[in-house]
Amino acid sequence: MKQPKNRRFWRLVLIATMVPLAFIAFWPSPVDQPVQGQLAAALNSLHRHGIPTWVNYKFAEASANVALFIPLGVVSSLAFPNRPWWRIGAFGLLISGCMELGQLLFLHARFPSPLDLVTNTAGAVIGALLATAALKELQARRIMAADL
Secondary structure: OOOOOOHHHHHHHHHHHHHHHHHHHOOOOOOOHHHHHHHHHHHHHHHHOOOOOOOOHHHHHHHHHHHHHHHHHHHHHHHOOOOOHHHHHHHHHHHHHHHHHHHHHHOOOOOOOHHHHHHHHHHHHHHHHHHHHHHHHHHHHHHHHHHO
């Protein structure tokens, strides 16, 4: 597979991607605390309109954690194109582990969770797989265009 250009650029983007993650991880209180009432009301409304009750706060929180780490997986794959998806996932696990450990040691209003490790890592893996698939598709299109 042809490697993406501008690895230095993508490595800088990776660093920039980690800045908001750090703010979210080390915010003194849970970042969703100001909107918990609205989130509960929205979930209740969804349940009244037929959405299953398993779509609850824990589901929304886990989904948000996955979504939060997808960009990390995409950008990591572009920054380190020779690394397989599972190594990008291991990087996501490392970043998530540092975040959870920091919350455990320094932020008593925050609640580190093993589930966060799993969902954050899953997001990084999904991002890595999406980037890999996109790069393969671009390469296939280039080959087809060159054959025409």
